Amino acid sequence: MERRKFLKTCCYTAIGLPLLAGTLHSCAAAIYYAPVTKKSNRLVVRKAAFWQLKKDKKTPRNFVLVKTTEMDFPICLYKTGPDTYVASLLRCTHRGCELNVGGGMYTCPCHGSEFSIKGIVLEGPAETNLKTFEIVSDNENIYILQS
Ligand code: FES
Structure with missing residues (x-):
């Protein structure tokens, strides 16, 4: 994997995981x-x-x-x-x-x-x-x- 593509993937994951955790938390709270x-x-x-x-x-x-x-x-x-x-x-x-x-x-x-x-x-x-x-x-x- 190219370095640039790898960094892009890591960046999306770093942004996406907290959003997903927030969504799951709000589901559990319901x-x-x-x-x-x-x-x-x-x-x-x-x-x-x-x-x-x-x-x-x-x-x-x-x-x-x-x-x-x-x-x-x-x-x-x-x-x-x-x-x-x-x-x-x-x-x-x-x-x-x-x-x-x-x-x-x-x-x-x-x-x-x-x-x-x-x-x-x-x-x-x-x-x-x-x-x-x-x-x-x-x-x-x-x-x-x-x-
Ligand atoms: S649809 Fe089969 S157990 Fe609910």
Whole structure:
């Protein structure tokens, strides 16, 4: 490799790596596991979990993940309106892989199925919608009803 080409490649790498690290960091920061308590058949999540402090500024989260030690897969609690939420089990209905959350949808890393945030199949091979849970809420908490 020519010296000039080698230096150019090194320069692009030196610039690109910090940008990539910043992007990965912001992706990782977007996934937040909310503290959860279990009361009989309800998972209780505080509404305050949908707020985060960024540079002394309170910013909203679109969704939080919920998982207890008894659960094999997390539940994604997605905020769909001022006081409306959808809770979907992040288990792909095709062959059971754990779904990723991002871009306003769920995607399966195994075979590429896609689901809306309401758990509806958008793209196969999955044919069945995600398991969703009934939600109730009060002024402070959101209750995910497990059957
Ligand atoms: S397990 Fe998700 S698409 Fe196959």
